[in-house]
Amino acid sequence: MKVLDHPALDLSPTRLPAGQPVIVRGMGSGFSRLLTVLTEGRGGTFSRDRHGGVTYLPAGAEPVILVGSGRGVPCRAATRYPLAAGPVPVPRFAVPEALPRVTSRWRRDVWPLVAKDLTYAYYHELLAGHPERARVGWAEFAEAYAAEEWSSVAMRALIRRAVPRFADRLNLARLDRPLDGIKFGDPAGLQRWMHGYLDADITRRTDPAGSADLALAHAARALRDSLGDTHGDPWLDGFAHFTADGPPPAWLAELQSLAAAGVVVFLGANLQVRPDGNGMWRAAGTTLPGGVQAHVALDTRGIVEKQEEYR
Known part of the structure; x- marks a missing residue:
């Protein structure tokens, strides 16, 4: 559901007053549209210097946007370069003849072959x-890789031998859930981490040296x-x-600047939002201790208010 198309949605200053917190769950395309309405739509502006740096200049009419999601991070930025090695190999391991005809245990029966294809690409x-x-x-490498089981000791040794730089090695679990297992003692630590994470993603997705990321994205689409x-x-x-399917790198830079201005505050991963029984909403996740409260909570798939079922 497009958040701005929801008939019940009211993002007016009367409902979302300046300086007051609003909880937002979800950091996808609906979140980007929501940000536009609550920032530039209220008179804020972005300023860009000659080096490409972005600064947000608040109008003073914005609410404080407390945002988290399942992953706790937005989609990876869209790339701005071509593949260096040509077309990505078609799926080689997760193919019909290698898969059970029917399975109820996808993670056990299908995932290892999917992961092997993603890593191969x-x-x-x-x-x-x-x-x-x-x-x-x-x-x-391809010949030796094909002979090994996914994530076996021999496969990991092969990758270490072939790829000397740790930063060049693919860690699917960390890529998929970058905040898993990470806990911060206070919100300030998470905000610093998020700034570094976004900065690294922008750099990697605008530098052709990171084109292996683009191959991985193509392979994920092909397998899907x-x-x-x-x-x-x-x-x-x-x-x-x-x-x-991520946003342009410029949008992530704007998100960074909104966080630097205090308009956006990140809440981390595995965010759950529930009514607190006193007419307010409470949000808590696994990244930060405790939780936050607000009178209004928005889901980028729709909108929730007091005592309605949170979706």
């Missing part, structure tokens, strides 16, 4: 497109489409969206 782009960053050639209704899974849909 990533390293194809890295080794074939940026050979100076590898110790072995793509052909040698090829597995479809027979062997697809909500995780794969979400991962493809997270890696391949």
